[in-house]
Amino acid sequence: MTGTARPHARALGRRELLLAGGALGLGAAAAGFSPSKAWAEPRFASDPFALGVASGDPWPDGFVLWTKLSPEPLSVDGSGGMPPRKVEVGWEVAADDRFRRVVRRGRTFAVPELGHSVHVEVRGLEPAREYFYRFRVHGELSPVGRTRTAPPPWADLRSLSFAAVSCQAWFEGFYTAYRHLSEEDLAVVFHLGDYIYENPIDANGGVRNTPVAPELRPEPYDLVQYRLRHALHRFDADLLAAHAAHPFVVVWDDHEIDDNWVGDIPKANEDPAGFRQRKTAAAQAFYEYLPLRLSSKPTGTDARLYRRLGYGRLAQFHVLDTRQFRADQACGDRTSDCADRLLPGRTVLGDEQETWLYEGLGRSRARWNIIPQQIPVTQVDTVPGDGRAFVMDFWDGYKPARDRLFDELVKRKVSNPVVLTGDMHRHMAADLKLDFDDPGSRTVGVEFVGTSISTKMDGEDLDQGGRNLLDANEHIAFTSYQRGYLRCTLTRDACRADFRVLPYVTRPGAPVSTRRSFVTENGDPGLKDA
Known part of the structure; x- marks a missing residue:
């Protein structure tokens, strides 16, 4: 570090930041165009790469690389300690961690309209290879990240290991699970949503007992x-280690914007126009802080987050967005068994995404078809004994949509469908039945639900809610309310799911076990x- 103070520059205010992004257009900003002057010889008072590096969306010939210039990540004006100037950033990809064999390098601009985030889509690499990458800005080097390309479509893989994570309320627990995840041997990590939480935060940062500035609460x-909420969740050594160790495939759920939002509908009685402005801001911040390709850059309130990734002949991943295109929750979003959840035409995915999913599943020649998404697909009756009650935010609130999905799996003879899910803050394993009310009905696939990284604090192995689920749902084989993550291994013969758990997250240093x-x-x- 140089230790030299950066030149004085007026920080962009909130309104100016919003107007700058809108006036230029996020597409132009993402390409490095900006009307701002270049900061030709930047000097930083502290590490400009304090938020680390990340990679994502592996393809056989490349991936996206991410960083964000942010010497002061929690600067209360949202600037990250950067002036309103664009900054040239160099990047390198090498075949070794000492960068003796650099295979790709280039330069781009970090622009204030995108919070000085950098998204580089690297192409022309060899498939199924480990690579190392780093960034440079005026002599300052970033940490080194490690990533991998996907295998070519014709590759006959013997095995593939990956993980699924979700739900990481910073103020409800430490990210120890990510430290363990960084040490796993994985090809890719799927983040299934709730990367941040929008809830108000107390002055002591919840269980972390860390003072939080009033502007961040x-x-x-x-x-x-x-931006500040993402910076707070992101500025964590364990999370940075996981991003530096593995490529991530990220998609949002609800808390990236507002609890239980769908489409342009907020949870509370919020003005629709105001919510669209809020959603536009949240979508931009989501893109700025995560390793997403340009194809996932938002346009206003819209972002294309559903996408498909292949891993040779072994696996096809069909990543879904279950928030942006669905109908409003039935029954006032209350846990119940009301008739409205059965209305024909109710949709979770929207017509376009449904068609995309079914056609992709039908065309897939992979041995395993994995569907990473956000909310439980399986029937989740929450009341043991007589009577039934379902969570309207789950697929239970959209039974016709689930019926269509299962019918398509059967009709198209989809090979080995496996659903990966977040959202529940609990581990769960379930058989997907063609008719959940008939225990002898055909099983069309399985669902593995991963628990939260930190949300809901320590939890316990089997809480009363878990007992109720096991009593009321014969197709649910297992649940645990501890924190952790899901690790999966595919071979030609089987898909194995290991439910990894931590005994506590309200203090750091917990061990991990299966x-x-x-x-x-x-x-x-x-x-x-x-």
Whole structure:
């Protein structure tokens, strides 16, 4: 570090930041265009790469690389300690971690309209290879990240390991799970949503007992506030380690914007026009802070986050967005068994995404078809004994949509469908039944639900809610309310899911263990103990 103070520059205010992004257009900003003057010889008082590096969306010939110039990540004006100038940033990709064999390098601009974030889409690399990458700005070097390209479509892989994570309320627990995840041997990590939480934060940062500036505490509504909320969640050594170790495939759920939002509909009685402005700000911040390709850059309130990634002949991943295109929750979003959840035409994915999913599943020639998404697909009756009650935010609130999905899996003879899910803050393993009300009905696939990284604090192995689920749902084989993540391994013969758990997250340093493991075998859908 130079230790030299940066020149004085007026920080962009909240309104100016919003107007700058809108006037230029995020597409132009993402390409490095900006009307701002270049900062020709930047000097930083502290590490400009304090938020680390990341990679994402692996393809056989490349991936996206990410960083964000932010010497003061929690600067209350949302600038990250950067002036309103564009800055040239160099990047390198090498075949070794000492960068003796650099295979790609280039330069781009970090622009204030995108919070000085950098998204570089690297192409022309060899498939199924480990690579190392770093960034440079005027002599300052970033940490080194490690990533991997996907194998070519024709590759006949023997095995593939990956993980699924979700739900990381910074103020409800430490990110120790990410430290353990960074040490796993994984090809890719799927983040299934709730990367941030929009809830108000107390002055002591919840269980972390860390003073939080007043500007960072309120529920976010504009771009500055969403940037600060992302910075707070992101500025964590364990999370930075996981991003530097593995490529991530990210998609949002609800808390990146507002609890239980769908489409342009907020949870509370909020003005629709105001919510669209809020959603626009949240979508931009989401793009700025995560390793997303240009194809996922938002346009106003819209962002294309559903996408498909292939891993040879072994696996096809069909990543879904279950928030942006669905109908409003039925029954006033209350847990119940009301008739409205059964209305024909109710949709979770929207017509375009449904068609995309079904056609992709039908065309897939992969041995395993994995569907990473956000909310439980399986029927989740929350009341044991007589009577039933369902969470309207789950697929239970959209039964016709689930019926269409299962019918398509059968009709198109989809090979080995496996659903990966977040949102519930609990581990769960379930058989997906063509008719959940008939225990003898055909099993069309399995669902593995991963618990939260930190949301809901320590939890316990089997809480009363878990007992109720096991009593009321014969197709649910396992649940645990501890924190952790899901690790999966595919072979030609089986898909194995290891439910990784931590005994506590309200203080750092917890060990990790595997609470239980299941397999589903090729051509024989259904859960079996590993």
